[in-house]
Amino acid sequence: MKNTIIALLVTILLVSVVNLLGTLGLLGGATGGAGSYEYQALNAQQMDAIGFRAIAEEEGLEVSEEGEINFPQEMVDKIAKINMLPKTIHMVEKDGGWSLVGVTADNHYLFRRAK
Numbered sequence: 001m002k003n004t005i006i007a008l009l010v011t012i013l014l015v016s017v018v019n020l021l022g023t024l025g026l027l028g029g030a031t032g033g034a035g036s037y038e039y040q041a042l043n044a045q046q047m048d049a050i051g052f053r054a055i056a057e058e059e060g061l062e063v064s065e066e067g068e069i070n071f072p073q074e075m076v077d078k079i080a081k082i083n084m085l086p087k088t089i090h091m092v093e094k095d096g097g098w099s100l101v102g103v104t105a106d107n108h109y110l111f112r113r114a115k
Contacts, residue, residue: 037112040098044107051088055079 021027025036042050049067055078056062056069063069071079078084089109092098098111 036115038115039101040111040113042092042109042111044109047085047088047092047109050091051084052079054087054091055084 018027052069052071053063055075056071059075061069061071089100092109092111093100097113099113101110101112103109
């Protein structure tokens, strides 16, 4: 009976040490530890600017030095938020390996990528 208790305590100690090493990132590769991702937050205005520039490039429209773009009236449906948002998210994901994590209630888009 005494040997069983000692064996269980040693097993618990070993599992605890392995768990600690995994949490610290010393065991388990890139998935272990809290510092294995880099995060980026973009607000709604930044996302809109990326989307408008992508559509302007796609349509061959000129972007001024101040960043102003004159869209024709017939492109209203194309630059609507509902139609532009998927293209914008795709552009951010394509640029640097980012992936969308979520959106906050105040329209901040959160992206992450592996370091």
